[in-house]
Structures are given as structure tokens and as C-alpha cells.
Amino acid sequence: MLAFDQLRDPAQIKIANMGKTMMLDKGLGLNAVDDLIATAGDYISFAKFGWGTAATMSRELIQAKTAKYREAGIMPYPGGTLLEVALQHDKLTEFLTEAKDLGFTGIEVSDGSTTVDAHTRAEAIKAARDAGFKVLSEVGKKDPTLDHELTVEQRIASINADLRNGADYVILEAREAGKNIGIYDKDGNIVQSELDALAANGITQVIFEAPLKPQQVALILQFGSHVNLGNIAHDEVTALETLRRGLRGDTVGKV
Amino acid sequence: MLAFDQLRDPAQIKIANMGKTMMLDKGLGLNAVDDLIATAGDYISFAKFGWGTAATMSRELIQAKTAKYREAGIMPYPGGTLLEVALQHDKLTEFLTEAKDLGFTGIEVSDGSTTVDAHTRAEAIKAARDAGFKVLSEVGKKDPTLDHELTVEQRIASINADLRNGADYVILEAREAGKNIGIYDKDGNIVQSELDALAANGITQVIFEAPLKPQQVALILQFGSHVNLGNIAHDEVTALETLRRGLRGDTVGKV
Amino acid sequence: MLAFDQLRDPAQIKIANMGKTMMLDKGLGLNAVDDLIATAGDYISFAKFGWGTAATMSRELIQAKTAKYREAGIMPYPGGTLLEVALQHDKLTEFLTEAKDLGFTGIEVSDGSTTVDAHTRAEAIKAARDAGFKVLSEVGKKDPTLDHELTVEQRIASINADLRNGADYVILEAREAGKNIGIYDKDGNIVQSELDALAANGITQVIFEAPLKPQQVALILQFGSHVNLGNIAHDEVTALETLRRGLRGDTVGKV
Numbered sequence: 029m030l031a032f033d034q035l036r037d038p039a040q041i042k043i044a045n046m047g048k049t050m051m052l053d054k055g056l057g058l059n060a061v062d063d064l065i066a067t068a069g070d071y072i073s074f075a076k077f078g079w080g081t082a083a084t085m086s087r088e089l090i091q092a093k094t095a096k097y098r099e100a101g102i103m104p105y106p107g108g109t110l111l112e113v114a115l116q117h118d119k120l121t122e123f124l125t126e127a128k129d130l131g132f133t134g135i136e137v138s139d140g141s142t143t144v145d146a147h148t149r150a151e152a153i154k155a156a157r158d159a160g161f162k163v164l165s166e167v168g169k170k171d172p173t174l175d176h177e178l179t180v181e182q183r184i185a186s187i188n189a190d191l192r193n194g195a196d197y198v199i200l201e202a203r204e205a206g207k208n209i210g211i212y213d214k215d216g217n218i219v220q221s222e223l224d225a226l227a228a229n230g231i232t233q234v235i236f237e238a239p240l241k242p243q244q245v246a247l248i249l250q251f252g253s254h255v256n257l258g259n260i261a262h263d264e265v266t267a268l269e270t271l272r273r274g275l276r277g278d279t280v281g282k283v
Numbered sequence: 284m285l286a287f288d289q290l291r292d293p294a295q296i297k298i299a300n301m302g303k304t305m306m307l308d309k310g311l312g313l314n315a316v317d318d319l320i321a322t323a324g325d326y327i328s329f330a331k332f333g334w335g336t337a338a339t340m341s342r343e344l345i346q347a348k349t350a351k352y353r354e355a356g357i358m359p360y361p362g363g364t365l366l367e368v369a370l371q372h373d374k375l376t377e378f379l380t381e382a383k384d385l386g387f388t389g390i391e392v393s394d395g396s397t398t399v400d401a402h403t404r405a406e407a408i409k410a411a412r413d414a415g416f417k418v419l420s421e422v423g424k425k426d427p428t429l430d431h432e433l434t435v436e437q438r439i440a441s442i443n444a445d446l447r448n449g450a451d452y453v454i455l456e457a458r459e460a461g462k463n464i465g466i467y468d469k470d471g472n473i474v475q476s477e478l479d480a481l482a483a484n485g486i487t488q489v490i491f492e493a494p495l496k497p498q499q500v501a502l503i504l505q506f507g508s509h510v511n512l513g514n515i516a517h518d519e520v521t522a523l524e525t526l527r528r529g530l531r532g533d534t535v536g537k538v
Numbered sequence: 539m540l541a542f543d544q545l546r547d548p549a550q551i552k553i554a555n556m557g558k559t560m561m562l563d564k565g566l567g568l569n570a571v572d573d574l575i576a577t578a579g580d581y582i583s584f585a586k587f588g589w590g591t592a593a594t595m596s597r598e599l600i601q602a603k604t605a606k607y608r609e610a611g612i613m614p615y616p617g618g619t620l621l622e623v624a625l626q627h628d629k630l631t632e633f634l635t636e637a638k639d640l641g642f643t644g645i646e647v648s649d650g651s652t653t654v655d656a657h658t659r660a661e662a663i664k665a666a667r668d669a670g671f672k673v674l675s676e677v678g679k680k681d682p683t684l685d686h687e688l689t690v691e692q693r694i695a696s697i698n699a700d701l702r703n704g705a706d707y708v709i710l711e712a713r714e715a716g717k718n719i720g721i722y723d724k725d726g727n728i729v730q731s732e733l734d735a736l737a738a739n740g741i742t743q744v745i746f747e748a749p750l751k752p753q754q755v756a757l758i759l760q761f762g763s764h765v766n767l768g769n770i771a772h773d774e775v776t777a778l779e780t781l782r783r784g785l786r787g788d789t790v791g792k793v
Contacts, residue, residue, distance in 0.1 A: 062312065063315050116791075117545060119544060130542075273335070276396075277426070290623050290632075318570050530590025
């Protein structure tokens with residue numbers, strides 16, 4: 029039983045209806061993973077091993093980490109940058125085989141750091157699905173200059189194409205820092221017109237990267253606690269859950 | 284014995300006279316709590332389980348955490364937001380009973396996220412004391428717009444009323460971010476006139492929330508190492524202690 | 539074997555040729571040190587126990603930490619501020635004896651927080667070497683006003699003097715925050731003319747403190763993955779290693 033359960037509002041949104049939380053693991057050790065799962069494991073849907081961090085550690089360590097996440101009901105997946113490197117080396121099959129051996133159950137398909145043509149992207153999504161992975165694609169560029177060249181219409185077209193091609197979720201890129209990229213301006217504030225256009229297209233299968241607390245608050249207040257949020261720092265997952273439940277000043281009485 | 288004890292200045296302020304440090308625990312796991320107590324447990328007086336974070340975890344985990352803190356001589360208490368939610372549900376008694384069962388030994392009485400009239404606030408302080416808790420009250424609003432409506436005279440009146448009503452300490456709100464709130468301007472700098480007015484009223488039983496290092500430095504240089512500081516991140520407690528002891532550049536030779 | 543090893547580019551810089559990474563340990567506990575060594579121990583050359591943090595903990599704890607670092611091939615050393623305090627108390631010999639007893643194998647000689655004349659500085663470097671330590675000196679002032687008084691020519695002269703006097707490496711001060719100090723302007727951006735002057739003098743034995751990611755990226759893109767970087771937060775060592783290896787968006791295809 030949860031602590032202070034007698035304070036819970038029966039009318040409150042059911043936990044099962046909360047949005048998905050994608051957490052950014054940028055190199056946690058096993059003690060920290062144990063702490064994370066014990067404190068907040070129930071509130072994490074996806075654990076992304078950020079960009080190429082998985083490739084700097086031993087296979088045994090990565091296998092131990094993915095096993096802990098899977099046992100806690102969390103889907104571990106390697107960052108899209110690694111898949112992009114694999115595509116550049118023409119080693120997609122080897123990448124998927126290794127990801128499976130390492131215990132990952134999700135794959136991210138992105139073109140944030142490189143150029144990937146639409147056909148290759150679609151094929152990568154299909155290949156990952158055929159290999160038994162859940163697929164998350166990502167829309168957006170890591171370089172702000174390139175990212176700003178994308179119109180919201182192009183982002184929406186990419187989202188819809190990825191979903192048609194079999195992606196389970198589409199992530200909207202905001203990087204770890206959350207500024208000057210995607211739907212965020214240089215101060216990290218939401219560009220409301222872009223967000224509204226995305227919302228009109230549907231957000232059920234969209235995960236908004238929202239590393240900064242004001243972004244999390246704004247998205248929850250606009251869409252409700254069932255909005256999917258990503259790139260949440262490992263030590264902010266509990267704080268995010270309190271926002272979703274109306275247990276922090278910013279959302280008390282508002283969700 | 285402490286490392287490098289031979290460098291200690293015998294004229295330096297005695298440890299027993301250092302100010303109280305209130306640390307913000309926003310969801311630490313047990314491995315992290317063990318690390319914290321082993322490295323810096325002697326320098327923490329209060330461990331606040333921030334806002335409603337305690338209510339997202341199992342009762343067993345919260346009990347394990349409060350036990351570790353208590354054994355280390357640290358007073359654990361749940362964030363004031365939880366008490367405010369309890370007041371809204373008219374469940375103060377249930378809240379205090381549960382807090383005791385969970386092993387908390389302090390209670391924070393605040394109105395940062397909701398409206399609490401003066402009588403209810405006074406009654407909550409007394410009820411918590413009657414139930415055997417130490418009481419920390421908090422003055423300030425979590426919403427910057429509402430917080431700016433408070434004059435320093437009103438803050439001082441609240442401090443004095445809370446102390447008269449039985450609070451052991453009064454916390455000056457600055458949230459986790461420490462900007463645009465309480466005695467801090469939008470860049471996190473101290474508004475000196477407000478601080479001076481508070482100081483003139485007395486600060487022995489006041490805890491300044493000071494999450495940012497420049498705030499900690501400024502308050503230590505103005506008041507000395509015995510100033511009480513709060514909302515210190517768990518991984519900044521040791522750094523703060525070096526500031527209090529003149530073992531960091533900012534305070535070497537000045538405390 | 540590393541995870542995803544099949545993606546490694548054989549032409550990529552050899553690990554052995556990567557630059558040194560100096561990590562800032564500002565008070566880690568043993569669980570965190572275990573995690574750090576297991577995930578990123580191979581990528582750390584130096585573990586600096588920041589400023590005076592070592593002197594706030596028990597001798598046993600410091601000894602346990604230095605032992606873990608040494609066994610992992612990492613050189614632990616106490617922050618220069620402690621040596622400065624020792625010099626002020628005229629206790630250099632006692633300081634070096636204690637540092638050795640505590641298991642440190644490096645010593646930092648600095649004048650960031652105090653004034654140390656050139657002769658004393660040279661003698662401290664020699665004394666530390668004679669006592670069997672590796673020596674890292676540091677150039678720069680912790681107070682921005684004082685630091686700005688240093689010309690780049692003076693910094694270069696200090697670097698060269700320290701190396702002549704026996705320092706193994708010279709660290710360029712940037713503090714934990716990395717702004718308005720050394721080669722960084724008030725926003726943390728590199729002052730290119732100062733960097734170029736330092737580069738012309740040679741950087742093989744120089745460690746650039748570069749706590750902010752954009753600083754790390756800029757230095758790697760200018761000098762390559764073999765540039766020595768310091769004041770890296772413990773939870774950013776893995777991220778830095780991905781930058782060195784071209785496994786993060788900012789450096790993919792560029793190193």
C-alpha cells in the first residue's frame with residue numbers, strides 16, 4: 029500500500045490511465061538502478077539508454093541493467109544515435125541482433141544526428157518490428173539550426189508516416205537540455221502554435237520530450253495527467269509523478 | 284576522526300554551533316540514503332520528503348527511510364503540500380496518525396499551494412505538537428504571482444504568529460529552484476532590503492531556503508556559519524558544510 | 539567486451555590515445571563510487587576530491603574511497619584549496635603526510651583561494667614530488683574579479699613555470715560552474731583568442747576544466763578526442779566518453 033493512501037481522492041485519475049513516462053538513463057550503475065526501481069519503477073514505461081552510452085560499457089553490465097528493467101516491467105531501449113551509427117556502417121542486422129542479445133526490448137529509429145532517407149527509415153522500423161521489438165521513432169534534429177528548418181507540418185507528416193510504418197510511439201525530440209529545439213524556444217518555453225498543431229493531429233501515440241519541469245507542468249495542465257512525457261531525468265521521475273497526481277504546488281487541485 | 288584534522292583552526296566555530304541544515308529528499312532510494320548518511324549525516328538536521336513525494340511510494344519503503352534518518356539523528360518530515368491536501372480533505376487527524384506510523388518525527392505546516400486561514404493554521408500547528416511532532420511552519424507562496432503579493436511585513440507577522448503558536452522553526456519558502464520567490468529576485472539574487480528586515484526581526488528560529496550556492500554563500504557571509512539553511516540538495520550537503528567551515532574558495536578566511 | 543562492439547570504427551582513435559579525464563568528486567558515498575567505477579572507471583584518470591570536501595569526512599571513509607579509486611587505476615587527489623589552507627597554517631609537511639596516509643597519490647598545488655608567492659608554489663610542487671606524489675598544479679583564481687586580472691600571457695607563464703618546477707599536469711581553473719572564469723565568458727562560452735594563445739603554447743600537459751557540455755564539445759571539436767578535460771561531474775563521465783568516441787549527436791562523424 030502507498031504511504032498516505034487515505035489522502036487519495038477517489039475521483040482522481042486512475043494510475044492505469046496515467047501517461048507513459050520515458051526516462052533517460054545516461055549511464056546509471058546497478059545500485060542506482062535498484063534505487064530507481066524501488067522508489068519509482070511503477071511510474072516508468074521506457075528506459076532509454078541515452079544516445080551511444082550503452083556502447084561504452086561491458087556487455088555483462090548492460091545485460092544486468094536490461095534484466096533489472098525488464099523484471100520491473102520497464103522497456104529498455106538503446107538511444108537512436110546508435111542505430112544511426114549502425115545504418116551508416118550498413119550494419120542494421122548486426123545492431124538488432126546485438127540489441128536483442130543485450131536484453132533490449134525496444135528500438136528507437138531516428139535521424140537526429142545523421143541523414144536517413146524515408147525509405148531506409150521505414151525499412152528500419154519494419155526490420156525492428158520483425159525482429160520482435162517495440163518501436164519508438166523520433167522526429168527532430170539534434171542540431172538546432174537543422175531542427176529549425178523543420179516546419180510543424182513536416183513534423184506531423186513524419187509522425188503519421190512512422191505510425192503507418194509500424195512505430196508504436198513517436199517521440200518529439202528535445203534533447204537532454206530542452207531548449208531551442210522542437211516545440212521549445214531558446215528559453216525552453218513552449219511555442220504554443222506548434223503544440224496546438226501537433227495536438228490537433230493526435231497525441232495518444234506521441235511522447236513529448238520534456239526534460240524541464242516547467243515543460244512538464246505546462247503539458248500536464250494542457251492535456252492532463254495522461255500525456256506521455258520523455259527524457260525525464262532518473263531523479264525527476266518521482267517529482268513528475270507528483271505533478272501527474274496533483275501532489276506538487278504547480279498542479280494541486282488542477283489535475 | 285575527520286580527515287586532515289590537523290589543519291583545523293582551533294579558533295574556528297565549533298561544529299555544535301553550526302546552523303541547521305534542512306535537506307530536500309525528493310525521492311532517494313536506500314542505497315543513496317546510506318551514502319548520504321555515511322558522507323554527510325552529521326551535517327543534516329532535517330530531511331524533508333519534498334512536497335507529496337512520500338505519497339508515491341510504499342509504506343514499507345518510507346518506513347525504512349525514516350528509520351535510517353532517525354538512527355542518524357536526522358529528523359524526517361513530509362512536505363507541507365501533503366498536509367495542505369489533508370486539510371482540503373478535512374483529514375488532518377488521519378494525516379498525523381499516518382505520519383507517525385510512517386516514522387516521521389516532524390511536521391511542516393504551510394499554505395504554499397492552497398489557502399489556509401490563520402485559525403486553521405494555528406490549530407494545525409497545535410495539533411501536530413500535541414501529537415508529539417516537532418513543527419516547522421513555512422511562510423510563502425509557491426506561485427510567484429501570489430508570493431509577490433506578500434509584503435515583508437506580512438512575512439514577518441506570519442513568522443511571529445507561527446512561533447507564538449508553537450512552531451519550532453519557520454521556513455522561508457524558495458522552492459527547489461530558488462528564483463523569483465521570497466527574498467530572491469528572478470535571477471536568484473537576494474533582495475537585500477527584505478533580508479535586512481527579516482534579520483532585524485531575528486533569525487534564530489528561521490530557516491532560509493537557499494537551494495543555489497550563491498545564496499548559501501551570501502547568507503553565510505552576512506550572518507555567519509550558524510545561519511539555518513534549507514532546501515539543500517542531497518548532493519550539496521557536503522559542499523555547504525565546506526562553505527560553513529571556510530574550506531571552499533568563497534569562504535576561505537572569511538568565516 | 540564492450541556492448542555494440544561490432545559498430546566500432548577500426549579507424550577510430552584508439553582508447554589508449556584518448557585524452558585524460560579528471561572527474562570532480564564532491565562527496566560521493568561508497569555505493570555511488572562502486573557504480574561509477576563499474577560504469578565508467580576505465581574513462582577516468584584523476585578523481586579530485588573537490589576543494590575541502592575530504593576534510594568533512596572520517597579518515598576511514600576517505601581511505602575506503604581512495605582505495606577503490608586506486609584499485610580501478612584512477613589517481614585520487616585532494617582539492618588544491620586544502621593545500622592552500624595548509625600553507626596558510628604553515629603545515630605543508632603535515633598535509634602531505636596526512637594525504638599519503640589517506641591513500642591519495644596525487645597532489646594539487648594552486649593559489650585559487652589565497653595568495654601564494656612563486657617561490658612557495660615551486661617549493662610545494664617539489665615537496666609533493668619528493669614525497670612520491672604526482673603533481674597537478676592549477677592556474678587561475680576562484681574570484682572572477684581577481685581572475686580577470688590575469689592576462690593570458692600570465693597564465694601561460696604560470697603553466698610553463700609549473701611544468702619546469704616539476705608539475706605533471708597543469709589545470710586551467712573554471713570552477714564547478716564554468717562561467718565568467720579562465721577561458722570562459724559569463725555565459726560559459728570560450729574566449730577563442732585566449733584558447734588559441736594557450737593552444738600555441740602546447741596542451742599536452744594541460745587539463746582544461748570544462749564542466750559544461752558545450753565546452754566539452756567545443757574543445758573536442760577543436761583539438762580532438764585526446765584533449766584533457768577536467769571538473770567533469772561524476773554523472774557526466776559516460777556522456778563525455780560518448781562525445782570523445784563520436785557516439786553523441788554533437789560529435790557523430792566529426793571525431
